[in-house]
Amino acid sequence: MDDVIIIGGSFAGLAAALQLGRARRKVTVLDTGLPRNRFGHHSHGVLGHDHKPPQDILAAARQQLARYPAIKLVNARADSISGVIDDFSVLTGAGETLKARRIILSYGVADQIPHVPGFAESWGTSIVPCPYCDGFEVADQHWGVVWFGPQSHQSVRLFRDWTDKLTVFADGHDIAPDIQADLAHRNIPVVDGRIVEIAHHKGHISTVNLDTHRHIAVDILFAQPRNKPSASLHESLGLATVETPVGIALKVDERRQTSMPGIYAAGDLATPFLPSVTQSSWQGAMAGIFAQHSMLA
Numbered sequence: 001m002d003d004v005i006i007i008g009g010s011f012a013g014l015a016a017a018l019q020l021g022r023a024r025r026k027v028t029v030l031d032t033g034l035p036r037n038r039f040g041h042h043s044h045g046v047l048g049h050d051h052k053p054p055q056d057i058l059a060a061a062r063q064q065l066a067r068y069p070a071i072k073l074v075n076a077r078a079d080s081i082s083g084v085i086d087d088f089s090v091l092t093g094a095g096e097t098l099k100a101r102r103i104i105l106s107y108g109v110a111d112q113i114p115h116v117p118g119f120a121e122s123w124g125t126s127i128v129p130c131p132y133c134d135g136f137e138v139a140d141q142h143w144g145v146v147w148f149g150p151q152s153h154q155s156v157r158l159f160r161d162w163t164d165k166l167t168v169f170a171d172g173h174d175i176a177p178d179i180q181a182d183l184a185h186r187n188i189p190v191v192d193g194r195i196v197e198i199a200h201h202k203g204h205i206s207t208v209n210l211d212t213h214r215h216i217a218v219d220i221l222f223a224q225p226r227n228k229p230s231a232s233l234h235e236s237l238g239l240a241t242v243e244t245p246v247g248i249a250l251k252v253d254e255r256r257q258t259s260m261p262g263i264y265a266a267g268d269l270a271t272p273f274l275p276s277v278t279q280s281s282w283q284g285a286m287a288g289i290f291a292q293h294s295m296l297a
């Protein structure tokens with residue numbers, strides 16, 4: 001039996017494994033190799049790894065974990081979890097049953113890319129979700145912002161730190177009159193209509209095409225598609241969740257334990273606000289440490 005099975009071996013899961021492996025706890029990490037930022041060419045804002053391809057950061061982490069004999073990295077999907085604290089079973093996609101005293105869920109979230117031609121092809125290249133991740137490289141250029149609710153007002157105010165050339169795409173949303181007035185006061189145009197196509201060349205956007213037959217040129221488009229957890233294991237377990245503006249996140253306490261004793265969560269799956277590689281790594285490390293603390297004799 002393992003001490004801990006970690007489901008999802010990306011930034012959060014590997015950070016948890018690192019702490020547990022250094023504490024000489026027996027760990028298996030199950031991973032299907034699809035980190036959320038795999039569409040991005042470089043990862044930014046990660047101390048010591050700024051502007052590196054995300055897969056390179058993960059490959060280096062996996063290589064470093066090879067030092068620790070108690071850590072086993074397995075390329076497999078977790079299909080179900082059963083049992084209770086000190087006696088959990090995880091069934092893998094290969095039909096193997098693994099047992100552990102604790103579980104850490106770090107299987108991330110999947111962005112629900114809209115069915116708009118050109119959107120998926122441009123995602124991560126010229127359509128991006130986060131200014132901290134991709135804003136610096138396109139500072140002072142013309143940014144489009146896809147409105148997704150009242151939170152977008154704060155985003156637009158934030159984006160002014162990177163550029164004065166902003167265009168808001170209402171994309172079918174009714175923007176409240178007081179917000180419209182504020183945007184007008186800031187000289188930020190609002191374009192009505194739904195986005196029906198992203199015209200691009202190899203993922204580099206040329207125009208945002210609307211159902212009003214307007215074609216608006218921008219250099220980069222910031223969008224926050226809804227997301228959902230990459231697996232449904234938490235649903236089968238009935239774990240508590242919290243609402244976020246773009247989906248749900250698992251509810252955890254200050255020790256990163258979910259609503260079920262012995263099951264911990266880290267990374268985007270349990271981050272209601274500003275998900276990032278740094279947050280995921282920090283949360284993963286803490287989940288690993290607190291899982292270890294909970295097993296002391």
Ligand SMILES: Cc1cc2nc3c(=O)[nH]c(=O)nc-3n(C[C@H](O)[C@H](O)[C@H](O)COP(=O)(O)OP(=O)(O)OC[C@H]3O[C@@H](n4cnc5c(N)ncnc54)[C@H](O)[C@@H]3O)c2cc1C
Binds near residue numbers: 011267
């Ligand atoms: C386009 C884009 C660009 C980004 N750029 C940046 C950036 O520059 N800087 C930054 O800090 N953040 C960036 N992010 C955010 C960053 O990608 C996430 O915060 C980070 O990947 C979350 O790490 P995680 O470990 O929680 O989940 P993920 O990295 O998403 O990893 C989850 C892992 O779990 C695996 N998995 C899923 N289901 C199962 C299962 N059932 N069994 C086993 N394994 C499973 C997946 O294959 C995956 O490997 C970006 C996001 C996007 C979408």
